[in-house]
Amino acid sequence: MSRQEILEKLRSLMARTGPGKTDWAKVSEADAIAALGIDSLAMLDFLYDIQQEFGIELDPRDLVSVTTVGQMVSFIGERKGA
Amino acid sequence: MYQLERVVVTGVGLATPIGFDEGTVAEHLFAGRSAIGRLRCLDASLYKSQSSAEVDAASFASAIAARGTRPGDRTSDLALIAAGKALEQARLLPATPGSPGEETCVLVGTGSGPSHALQESWQTFFTQGGKSLRPTTVPRCMLNAVSSAVSIQYGLKGTNYVIVSACSSSTIALGIAFRMIRSGDARRVLVVGSESMFTPALYASWDNLGVMSRNAEPSRACRPFDAQRDGFVLGEGAGALLLEERGAALERGATLRAEVLGFGESSDGTHITRPSVDGQALCMRNALRSARLEPDAVDFVNAHGTATKANDATEAEAIRKVFGARTEALPVNSSKSYFGHLLGAAGIVETIASILCLEHGRLHANLNLEEPDPVCNLRLTGLDRLEYPPRVCLKNSFGFGGSNSTLILARPSSSPS
Known part of the structure; x- marks a missing residue:
């Protein structure tokens, strides 16, 4: 799974379950959680x-x-690869 | 000298099966239109009782979206919607530091609290095991999740807690709030009643208890005080009232919607589900004493009126016991044939219906009252108008566990004391 794929999945996950006021489509790797x-x-x-x-x-x-x-993307990538 | 403060209503909020705004609710009430239909949110074929009063899905979704948050537990979400409306109407938002809104207390009446979150957690536990439970299961499922959600969402820093007493929950919450303000211990209390028990396990539990109507025609299923009544229809929804000390409300230019004159309660002390004439009569008398009123001052009774055989017969006898000869002329209505039985939220939503009756100067009818039960020998209201606009309402709510509660409300008076 590529970094971009992981990021996309995280964005979609956040959009489903994260706080409602954030525009999750605009979240980038540089953002502090x-x-x-x-x-x-x-x-x-x-x-x-x-x-x-x-x-x-x-x-x-x-x-x-x-x-x-x-x-977070790196951490998930490592776990998925492990 | 110990002085009793006067308590008024300055904000009203609704999220009910017949509407999310007062105008729509009033329109339905005075046109005699009910929200009761066939059970849709669960597989009706699994149950003997197949009628329900469900909140409109589109109205619910848009109210959640307007709040800018994600759907969580349904009972908490309904509470948040109604609470926000009451606070907005009372002009207490935003509750910034030092503002009148900030000191507001939150009391929530609910029978089962966050029942959808609980159902989801139990289901996960039994199908996937304990390790699969969400780490936030405790704060999602605790009963006071509902009151804390309201307090957090709107930044209200008075106390917050939940009162649980089955179908009298939100009426008792109103009564406790009334006492808090009357005694001078609080200036503003937001009271919310919220309930949604449309989960498979809870619905089946009610179904098996045999207290819900099995009438095959949903529109005719809920028949308070009618000879053919055979039980209540389960509903879901929320109501909220902002109670405020009258002087403080007038000082900040708030609009007074109603005044709470008294509150009474009692416990049957006899049986967990069978109601008691003596217990209910004592409760109504306690409320009249609290309001310092004689029975003849009451213009109408908004009954608990569930449409079960036992409740309506018992309540009618209790009303006759308290009001004596006055009963012949005393109009009585029940709001349950419109909203269904909202259980813990029933009291506050029906209190709001009664406030609308006081404001419109007319009473809503008892729907499906085709053949009044001679056992319920009361002056039951139909679609006809009263000969005078009502000023004082006595509102009953009685809960399993023998928990009785009665509020006395009035149109706001302009007199200074």
Whole structure:
């Protein structure tokens, strides 16, 4: 799965489950996740949806250093490749 | 000296099967048009009772979209829609720091709380196991998710909690709010009643209890006080009322929609589902005492009137017991043949229907009252007009568990005390 494909899937996932006021189609890899209106509690749900969508297992503790959408794309890519 | 404050209504919000705005709701009420139809949101063929009063899907979706948020639990979403309308009408939004809106308390009456979120979680647990539950299952499913959602969405920083007492939930929430303001402990309380029990498990539970109408014609299924009544029709929806201390409301130029004069409650202390004449009569008397009114001051009763055999017969006898000879001339109506039975939200939505009656100077009819049950010997209203505009309403709500509640409302008076 390419980076672009992962990003597209994340955008569509966010559009379905993320906070309603953000235009998710415009989200780029450079965006900070915290600036997208996803607080720590919403992040737990977001990670749950990522696991379901990509068929991977995530431990929130593994994601401490993930702060941008691009880093999330890399993290998912690594897990999918593993 | 301990002074009792006066309590008025300055905001009204609705999200009901017969409409999301007061104009539409009033139009239906006074034209005698019901929202009851065939059960659509669940597979009707699985149940013995196949009528329902469901919120219009397009109105619901557009109200959610207008709020700029995503659909969550249905009970919470309905609460948020009605709450927003009441706050807007009361001109309390945005509830910025230091504004009158910010100090508003939130009390929510609901029988089952976020029942759709609970249903989804149980289903995930039993089909996929505990590891598959959302990490946010607890905050999604706790009963006070509904009141906290309202508080968070609108930035209301008074208290927020949920009152659960089956079908009297939102009337008791109104009563507690009334007392909070009357005693001077709060200036503004947003009361919301919200309920949606259209989940397969909850609907089946009601179906198996045998208290819902099995009439094959949905439009004729809900027949309060009629001899052929055979149970209630389940509905969903929400209502919200902004209660406010009268002086504070006048000071900020708010429009007074109604005044709450009194609240009474009682517990049957006898049976979990069978209603009690004595319990209901005590409740109405407590409300009259709270309002410092004699029975002859009441212009009409908006009954709990569920259209079950037991409720209507018991309530009619309790009304006769409280009002005595006055009963012959006392008009009584039930709103359930329009909205269905909104369970925990029923009380507040029917209170709003009663406020509309007070404002329009006329009462809505009891629908499907073709053959009044002699056991329910009351002056039941039809489509005919009253000979005088009603000023004072006594509104009953009675819940399983023997939880009784009665509010007394009036058209707002211009007198200073």
